[in-house]
Amino acid sequence: MQERPTPPARGPITADTLVVAAARLFRQRGYSATTTRQLSEVVGLQRASLYHHIRTKEDLLFEICVRSLNNIISAVRASVGDAAHPDRLPALIDTHLQLALQDQDMHATMLIELNQLSPTRRATIVAMRSEYETIIRDEIRAGQKARRLRQDLSARHLTLALLNLLNWTIFWYREDSAETPRELAQMLTTLYLHGAAAAGVDS
Amino acid sequence: MQERPTPPARGPITADTLVVAAARLFRQRGYSATTTRQLSEVVGLQRASLYHHIRTKEDLLFEICVRSLNNIISAVRASVGDAAHPDRLPALIDTHLQLALQDQDMHATMLIELNQLSPTRRATIVAMRSEYETIIRDEIRAGQKARRLRQDLSARHLTLALLNLLNWTIFWYREDSAETPRELAQMLTTLYLHGAAAAGVDS
DNA sequence: GTCTATATTAGGATAGAC
């Protein structure tokens, strides 16, 4: 009797199921415009049943932000720790893109919907983001000290510009595209380090 | 009797007043989470009175998107047309940042809230965005043909990367900061063209 | 752990007086 547009039935439903489904919806329609109705339809539950797994809709957003940042922070820490010094920045770029493209929905949501959180929770996420930025800035500072990176631009600017380049790529990258995340990482590494000007051109 | 948090009283209220106020709110709280109540409070009208100036809340979002894109398209077209060939890309970057930072609220809203529009209106805005991208890509292609820009990276990638760099800067630029938009433009031009690596470093 | 039924609040928008 009820319209059931593709009920998932992918095993038992847990809080995790909801987080993943919510990330997809939040990314497509925005956090605020996504309703518990839509979420319940997607996972194949009645609205009320959602509240057995979560307390509020905001919990889902918070969990998405925490999870995406935790994942990328630990992955980037590990890959940077493993690499030899001159390869650290390329490794960082590669890992960032792998993670962000793997968890596209969660990352996009975290970047865009952060300020829909309550002040306390927003503060938590903002702190995690600056923790991540610090990892990158430290790496860039080290590069500047070792004279691998230019010193006429501030570490702050070099960091923010790199984050622009990396973070917002998920908004135009399509999974069905010919290029792999790794190829994209190589391309962006080349561009970030050496620029778009042809070799030997001074402008 | 009524709480009136800083009523504006900046001359007569027009549709334009609402667009500007809405851009500010949409940017701070998101389009969907912004209510007509909040808008009416900010401009100092009753809720019903808004509808003398606009038809729907979505009209405001649409107007914001159209206006920000029209402004930047015509400004960039003009500045690129004026400049001599090797200076065109720097001029483009400078003009883009001037405009986007001047109209921060409208630009941020346009970038983030585009998909809250109805399908028809969204299509209009998407078309305007690709028109803008085409201007940039054409400029980059010309640079590649003249061998000022590297040819081992596709014009598409060079364009998208430049847009990453330019568009998302408005999310961390603060008006009270020491640097002017022009200084920021010079910094990003240097970085985009020549990269973050120290001169003479091959990695 | 999921359901039906519902409480409660607030949303966008309209009617019609002044």
Next chain:
DNA sequence: GTCTATCCTAATATAGAC
């Protein structure tokens, strides 16, 4: 051109049976 009053719909969340 702005107001008061209100319509109608839908939102998040809860109560309590199964």
